[in-house]
Amino acid sequence: MPASLCGTWDIISNDNLEGYMVAMGISPGIxxxxxxxxxxxxxEQLEDQYVIKTVSKFRNxxxxxxxxxxxxxxxxxxxxxxxxxxxxxxxxxxVCEQIGEKKNRGWAHWVExxxxxxxxxxxxxxxxxxxxxxxxxxxxx
Numbered sequence: 001m002p003a004s005l006c007g008t009w010d011i012i013s014n015d016n017l018e019g020y021m022v023a024m025g026i027s028p029g030i031x032x033x034x035x036x037x038x039x040x041x042x043x044e045q046l047e048d049q050y051v052i053k054t055v056s057k058f059r060n061x062x063x064x065x066x067x068x069x070x071x072x073x074x075x076x077x078x079x080x081x082x083x084x085x086x087x088x089x090x091x092x093x094x095v096c097e098q099i100g101e102k103k104n105r106g107w108a109h110w111v112e113x114x115x116x117x118x119x120x121x122x123x124x125x126x127x128x129x130x131x132x133x134x135x136x137x138x139x140x141x
Contacts, residue, residue, distance in 0.1 A: 002092040003111035009041040009131030012115075020120050020127035024079045024102065033058055041116060041131055043109075050087070050094075052109075073098065 021031045042053040053062045059077045065087050073085040083100035093110040105122045116131040 002089060002094070004045075005043045005094060005109055005111060005116065006045050007043060008134040009043070009116045010134055011039040011041075011129060012132050013128075013130040014039075015128040016125065017127045017129075019125040020122060023122040023125035026079055039129070039131075040134075041118070043116075067094070 017035060018031060021034060026034070037056040037058055040055040042051075042055060044051045048067050049064065050067065051062060051064045053060065061075075061077050063073060063085075065071050065073075065085065068086075068088050070084055070086045073083050075081050075083065079102075081100055081102070083098040083105070085096055085098045085106075087094060087096040089095070090108075092112070093108045095108045096106045098105040098107075102122050104124065107121070108117075108119045110117050114133065116133070118129040118131070120127040120129070
């Protein structure tokens with residue numbers, strides 16, 4: 001069984017976000033702002049239903065899905081595209097394939113050595129992010 005992704009996670013590293021955003025077609029002004037943000041991930045699970053929230057001072061994004069069930073996703077606040085998404089477990093990774101205008105698009109989350117890893121990919125560009133779990137009662141602040 002894969003390690004639980006649930007919890008609140010603070011970003012500690014962010015490699016190739018610029019390249020990924022260029023591949024996604026995100027404007028230079030938004031890219032400049034996004035590169036300065038300190039992201040937080042909040043991941044919740046109830047049975048096979050997941051909610052993944054990406055939180056920042058600039059924009060927030062939330063996606064809710066059932067593992068193994070395709071769903072329509074509008075990436076509002078990211079690149080504002082309509083995609084068909086399918087999320088499933090592949091070994092220790094929770095992997096999402098997004099079918100739409102952009103090719104080879106999706107992401108993978110997994111926990112390794114008490115850190116949450118996220119790879120975002122689109123049209124050959126890969127952004128690698130690492131998050132550290134927030135501990136204690138101040139977790140949701």
